[in-house]
Amino acid sequence: MxxxxxxxxxxxxxxxxxxxxxxxxxxxxxxxxxxxxxxxxxxxxxxxxxxxxxxxxxxxxxxxxxxxxxxxxxxxxxxxKTKAPLGFKNLSEQWLILKKNEVKPSSYRSLRRFIFAAVDTWGNKNIKEIGYAEIEDFLYAQPVSDKTKSNIKSCLHSFWVWLRKRKIITIQQFPEFPEVKYRLGTRKIIDKETQQAIIEEVKKLSFDLNPKIWLGIKWLSTYISIRPGELVKMKEKDVNPRTGIFTVCHTKENREKYVPMLDADIKILDSLPIGLPDLSFFRHVQGVSGVAAGKPFGEKYFYKWWKKACDNLGIEGVDLYGGTRHSSVTALRKVCSPEQIKIGTMHSTNKAFDRYFQPGMDDALDVYKHTQDAPQVHHHSSAPKTAKLLKLKQ
Structure with a gap:
């Protein structure tokens, strides 16, 4: 031919x-x-x-x-082909349609935003013409943080993996991706006494209005495997005092988690009225200005009350996540092993767990303690007779 x-x-x-x-x-x-x-x-x-x-x-x-x-x-x-079957825009639109049914709405919105930014740059360019240089230039032209650039890179990498699995490209046509380095921000943590003082202040401020405000924040400091976004989405059927189990459905890992309850919390739940199974467990009651009774708490509602309690106590710079989950994990170092804490946090990867636990800190502390026991350095006037001095030439 x-x-x-x-x-x-x-x-x-x-x-x-x-x-x-x-x-x-x-x-x-x-x-x-x-x-x-x-x-x-x-x-x-x-x-x-x-x-x-x-x-x-x-x-x-x-x-x-x-x-x-x-x-x-x-x-x-x-x-x-005139219809550009290998065009980036055409193929990425197909990929987004599939992803919409696979990931959470918030994750899909991020993927969609990342892909649209790439379409603005590459349009319907043939995917086989997009390589390391094009991807690197695109990433570093984005006016976003290094962490977001890394997320964009992960999105594009996932898209190209899909192309390979669909046999749209061969493994030889799979582009190399640039490394995007970033440092995650750190959250300020507090000791247990300060944490409990803030939680008590939340109770003082909100208990008469709606005891579930205090209860939710208390649970975030206790059940360190549950994230704020997961907790606020729980329904009545997910909080079952009869079985003594929390069922966490909307997880970051896209898998259900089953978290055992403490007896003290089962007693608290037994004292509260029970709602219909599909009602949000954390929902507003009558008397809240601008919010209808029965409406679920917003994602930032717990933080609003946490911040109000911190302001009353003069505590600055401690967010809800850092003051509850992170601070509790740090405090557990004194009484639990790393393996026990990881079981409690239910982290699926060591990398994610290490951000909380910071392995090696106890070993470093032991080294620092030994520096106190190291032999003292002698001055020349009292140096041992057997000491050897090194003479340097002028």
Missing amino acids: RGSIYSNQKCSVCNGSFLYYERKGGLFCPEHQDQRANSLFYVKFGREINKRFKTFESAERFLIGVRYEVDRNTFDPRDY
Whole structure:
């Protein structure tokens, strides 16, 4: 299969078709060699390619390029389809449709935002023409933090993995991705006494209005495997004092978690009215300005009351996550092993757990203690007789 160049133009003498003569560099009438085509060119290459050109030179360059790809065994007819089946925009839209049913709405919104930013840069460019350089230039042109750039890179990497699994590209066509380094911000933590003081202040401020405000914040400091976003989405059926189990459905890991309750919390639950199974457990009651009774707490509602309690106590810079979950994990170091704490946090990876526990700190502390027991350095006047001094030349 070598393809050829054709023209819709006809010979002005015999009205015959022109033929492509490679050595003569043009299209000529077989019967009248002085008659040459000068317009309406197109290239046919097998059944896959039928492409029009304004000039013979551009048509010939195209044909030579396609033949070169065939010789190198890199020819892919999809590269030349007018509907761009390998276009980044077309394929990424297909990928987003699948992802919409696989991930949480908040995660989907992030993926969609990242992909749209890439479409603004690459448009419908052939995915095989997007490599390391294009990805690196795109990432570092984004006016976002290094952590967000890393998230964008992960999104694009996931997209290309999907392309490979769908056999849209081969493993040899899978691009190399640049490394994006970042440092996660740290949260301020507090000791247990300060934590309990804040929780008691929350109770003082909110208990008469709605005891579940205090209860939710108390649980965040106790059940360190439950995140604030997971807790606020629990329904009545997920908080079951009869079984003594929390069922956490909306997890970051997309899998259910079952968290055992303490007896003290079971007693508290027994004292509260029970709602219908599908009602949000953390919901507003009557008397809250601007909010209808029964409406679920917003994601930042616990933080609002935590912040109010901190302000009353003059405590600054401690967010809800750091003051509850992070601070409780840190305090547990004194009474539990790392393995026990990891069971409690229910982290699925060591990397995520290490952010909380910071392994090696106890070993470092032991080293620092030994520095107090190290032999003292003697001054020259009281140096031992066996000491050896190193004399340096002037």
